[in-house]
Amino acid sequence: MIPFLLRRVGAGLVLITVVTAITFFLTYGANIPVARNILGPAASQEQIDILNGQLGLNRPILEQYFAWIAGVLQGDLGRSYYTSEPVVHALASRLPVTLSVVLLSAAITLTVSIWLGVVGAARGGVVDAILQGISTITFVFPAIILAIAMVYVFAISLKLVPAVGYTSFDHSPGQWFASVILPAIILSIGGIAALAAQIRGSLVDELSKDYVRTLRSRGVSERSILLKHALRNASGPGFTTFSLQFISLFGASLFIEKIFALPGYGTYGFNATMQFDLPAMLGVTLFGVGLVVVMNLVIDIASGWLNPKVRMS
Amino acid sequence: MQKILRKLAAVATVATTVLALASCSPGSQAGGEEPQNLTLHLAAASPPGNFTIGNWTGGDATLFLSVYDTVIHQTLDGKLEGGVAKKWEYSDDKKTLTLSIRDGMKFTDRTPVNAEAVVASLRAAMAGASTKANLTSIASVEATDSSTVKVSLSRPDASLVPVLASVAGAVGAPAVLTAESSKLEPVGSGAYVLDKAKTTAGSVYTLTKNPDYWDAGAYPYGTVETKIIADATAVQNAMLSGQLDATSVSSAEEAKQYPESQFSSGPTPPAAVGGLFIVDRAGSVVPALADVRVRKAINLAIDRESIQKKLIGAERGATNQMVSPSGETFDKDLLSAYPFDVDKAKSLMAEAGYANGFAVTMPSTPISLRFESVLSQQLGAIGIKVKWESVPFQDFYAKVLGRSYGMFFMFNGLSGSDALDLNNNLTGVFNPFNATTPELDALRAAADAAPDAKQVSAFKAINKYLVEQAFYAPIIAGEGVYVVKKGIEFTPPVARGQNVLPFKPVSK
């Protein structure tokens, strides 16, 4: 288990390095008129040159890259070009927003998918048809349209939840929940159908395996076979799908945060991109990949723990 | 994107992207509560840059001008009155401006607001990237005593006093003026203080009332919270769900989205003039534009009335002048200068040797978007083939200043001062080729030096010259429409996005 985890951490570090390097060289290397954008149209060339010097943008790109790496190693992601707020602070203050939505969404996805998958595998027929229906609908209507519809119904018409904004958990748990539940549900919709289908499929696969027949031959109840044995063994592929979905949840939170005006890291990234705030863009990339790596690790540990072969090696 | 929108079109009547919104916080309806406890919720489409004097680049300066007081104040109806300087006086040659600083004011760090502070602030603004261009006429600033500032000018400048009522006239505590901390922790003497604890840069900015402000009575709200909401759909959702109570929309038709039982709405004065800036008047990129007949033909080819009625859905607003239709410089008689006349336009083109027209590339921006096809059609009718080049928003300044385009479509905000507006349209991004004529220079110099009584006619002469020489092809100075939640009284200001003065709780 330990060597396995070390390998995964290693792969995670490689992923982080590769992705941030690609982003760095593509963005810093693109000759974006950063100083002009910061200073506005009235600035003179002289002022622009001075600012470029202050920002270090006139240095060779490799030198800038190594400076950035050195900063990262010291926990310094630089400061926003515009607000001069340290990027680390900015991201740290936005992370709870995104994590609230994403984790809640992940919990919803997991719970509902397992339930649907199990019922689908056990009953077939109607539940299968419902699952198919849901997955077709979520494929057919892009999340954006569903989001608009749900905001209209729950926030504008029924006024059950706020249409925009975020309330922190410390401030009021109730308002926190109200502010993130609708985004979380919308984020979940796409994933539920896919994950439920995956779990259902894996369960059906497991149920056709030899050991299930043997268990049946010993008179073990169908309930135990399904919920204890098959589900446990089907959880491997389920976790793989779930971990991939988790990654896409972070991507999708970008849309959701914008529609709900949530001050999460997606909104931060969007603004940074629109302003060409390079340190902030890099910070968002680093955090994004980092989160993915951490989450994958958590999922690896969870699925490894479920699989005795991995656990005991 | 937002930066450019802010700068150029924050107050544009047609740009739906940039809005100043306001609301009462839930539960703080203007019922029995004391006004001091009321919260005004403002929202903006994009986060402000930083609060350092001389570096503010937003068009909507509400946050900035709530934290910093300005040397001069502009009232809601556009009049100039005393601010940090309780009065000001020009010398006879108009080359010395004397400011008398109000007594007893303090910055929020308890240091006094005195002549030295004003001098330091103006010097910072003179060097600042965003304000420098508006203060070029100042030769030097000195404090003659603790309550008097003498501003010496290199030339008379009629736009200076209005400029001092804008971000360029902001006064900050000398100790933190341009220090790193000023970016997010400004220290001013304005009506509000930026509450750092309740502010998250880029998402929420909370202002709390500065009780020591000399004109505190004019500001009824105890707290002003500005949310950053980038998405227009989200703004609409927030309004309709009751989280926000005010927005501005582009037409009365659009305001019908908001039920009358919950919202009230009304027109706002023109806040920007939109049109074609024919900047390459020397003909270096598009030679044809050097010919005044071609520029006139462009003006004749545009069906302004139709654009105003159909595209904007406004009652009025078509214009062929860059100054505000409600200002003194605006000339009604000039409106007939360019009637919609394709035949005449074609013959002018032929006269200029462009009977077969010519091709021109213009930048496509979110602001130009809805005008593009109309302009292509109408200019196409006289043989001008427009190619719209999609410009990443961030590259717009650099591209225009880099002289990439002979002309472009844009809105330029109206400040409430015709002198300032005319000046703005002839500088920076609106005059990237620095194209001028001796006649124009003479007219401008005369206007700046003109005694107060003759200023209006002097600026009218500039305006007339610009129209006759077809420096621009202005199209629309349409009114906007505000929508506020019941319970708030909104007085439409001449210059939008300067402060929260227009908002008052409805008194019972």
Add this chain to the structure above:
Amino acid sequence: MTTPSIGQTTDVGAANAPKRIGAFRRIISTPLGLFSVIILLSIVMLGILEPVLRGHDPNTAELSAINAPPGTPGYFLGADQNGRDIWSRVLASINVSVISALIGSGVAVAIGSIFGLISGYIGKRLDGVLAWLFSLLMTFPAMILIMVLQPITGGTYQTMMALFGIFISPGIFWLVRNLVIGVKNELYVDAAKVSGLSNRRILSRHVLYVVRGPIIISAAFMATAAIGIQAGLAFLGFGSGQDANFGTMTGDAFLNIYRAPLQLLWPSLFLALMNAALVLLGNAYRDALAGPQAVAPRQKKKQSAAKLEVTKPLEAHPQSAEVSASARAELLSVRNLRVSYPNLDGTRKEVVKGTSLFIRPGEIVGLVGESGSGKSQTAFSILGLLPKQAEVSADVMNLAGDSLLQQDGKLLRRMRGSVISYIPQEPMSNLDPSFTIGSQLVEGLRASMSKKEAKETALALLARVGITDPERTFKSYPHQISGGMAQRVLIAGAVAPRPKLLIADEPTTALDVTVQAEILDLLRDLQGELGMGVLLVTHNFGVVADLCDRVLVMRDGEIVEGGHVRTIFRNPSHPYTQELISSILDEATVRTDPELVGVKEHK
């Protein structure tokens, strides 16, 4: 975008190979498939014919047409708040969506299948490297990068979709790689290798051909994803706002929803139609490839699954010489057992054709035959453990005086836990890999005793079946013990309830020769000790000679001969029996084609 197991591969390969031409025809022969093909083609045609069909340029704002309602002359679907023709914009948006879908899924398919083919076919170290790279790519936070790299891509939807295609290519990569590995191991590629075809030709002829279907299915789903992402990005304001596309149309329409709510309908409708058609087409294609697997569930409902059915009144209707007169003394008696599976065309294939047999208490009966002869089917139908698709009928099926026919699931289960039990063929695959040996044994015992008793019983049983360190084995997971030990564990599990009838399905086939003998000894001992009746299913006459009292020879679903072992050995009357007996000596100990695979093919 899921990663199929290799198990699925064989199914697809097997179903695909002989029915090549049929796939597309089968799609359009189903109403849903036909519908989706027609919708998709119509939509694409609308896009292609845009220049002919559109009334106006999609970006031309006609001032007089602002918010024109549908049906306005020249504005089929009306015009938006800028006076742009919605019909023209829909057509233009279709093209944007189609191009997005083509770029997104095209890039993914190109990258994924090229590297998947290479990785799967060449294998070895290259496979390791590529697999690692693609699993890395799979975890890229795609949306963040598409967003952050917007300044570089210029925000055009084409480049964003190409980027998106790269990010989703691992889905295709895994699919192709696993399929190729599966196919590579199939006989026909080996055959092709032997016949001297070059690698490239093997790839193009066989492999590409097999992976084609699954790729098309994945591509259909990726296309919907690309269409959705493109619309979403445009809705958020990424990319040029000038182009008409469903994202900007949706955004415009939403801001206009109170003035002209219908405007939101058009982009949603066409987007939904296009995506629905793609999804349904993908599903239809999958169903077509999978063949009867997808059809089966529908028939299943009517049949109430694998429950036994009585075909005739319960009169004894002796058909075989095997049926003895003293039926009451029999532990198990089965008369006229028939098992059938659905075929592709809806007919049924009978795999057991009216078999009758009996077992007396304490008697060991061998059921011998080749693969596919129906002997395992017979055994499983007695256990009630046939797959759901199977249809079983019999005149009589009695066990220890109780009829197994028409029993409800609960009672059958109770009987399986006590009266009848089963020893499988493959020891490893018959233990749940996720639970300890002990917990699996205890679970079967818990019905009749406390947890503590169950544990003690299990440990005693483990000792009884010859496991030297029962405590340790009890705590072990299946992967930690050997095949022989696993079979002993399974035997322990089977005899735990002291059953009256033990059905052993090739109990030694998967084991080493030395272990085989030990297991047979163990079985004989246990049988003697417990006095069980045993039905020993095997293909090996040697085992029969070693262990059985009587033997039944099965072929093509029928029992061709039966009698005492000695009699049959000495004097086999049926030529098939003679053949089997003569092959004892040269038969390989390990079969390559276990009978259960035969069962799967008939599903």
